[in-house]
Amino acid sequence: MKRFYIILVLLTLSVTALAQNGRSLYNKYSDLPGMEAVYISPAMFRMMGKIPDVEFQDGNVNFGPIIKSMSGFYLLNATDPKVGADLYADVKKFIDKGEYELLMEAKENGEVARIYSVGDEKTVTSLVMLTQEGSETAFISIDGQMDREELENILAQAAAE
């Protein structure tokens, strides 16, 4: 029986250890009930890059230049607490195993919000947001070649609105 559990653990570890990136998390969770899921491919980002001028409905912040430097987008929003807890744990594993740097963390009354990034001083190649508010868990992962200063300025500008 002990050996059976060891094999079960091996199976689970091999799946979870290797299947941790934005795409695999999206593939794993996007079809579950109660899940809001959005995926935007690199091809769609190339098409978006050709959009000349966009009317911005949300405030006056121009996200255009930074969006044009993105190449992949995954969003998962779980309303089921059980699925949300699994998603949260999987994202944490994916973050802990990667080269992610914690940019911001806020915790209050059991609610958690974290933002992580990967890149160097000048460029952000991946931006991840993970939040848990009540029974809702949200995961956003953005890939690209985003200018760090421009990204930080735009986020600060949007936050101030």
Place this chain on the structure above:
Amino acid sequence: MKTLDEISRLSADDLERIGSDESIPVPEDLEVRLPGRSPERAWYIAAAAALLIGVGVSGYLGLQQPKDTFEDPYLAYAAVEKAMNRIAGTVQYGAEKITETESAIDKINYWK
């Protein structure tokens, strides 16, 4: 030598009595003729199979290209813009917490 049919008609007591009868010679090459399956080997095979299945499932999940949610780039653009505002909201939330904490520290320092 007994036939299979005769053996199947024997009771458990008969089988036990025959088994404990030391006058019946045990063939020297019995282990060669009847090789037992090593339970160790079976567990190693099961462990290797579990790893292979795991790696296969992981690879499948990691490589499978999801379908674009939007066909219209303007809708995709709007979705990314909405997400960026959401991230900005989280940044703002974090900044508020820092301000609240700083203000609480200032009050403590004032009364010291």
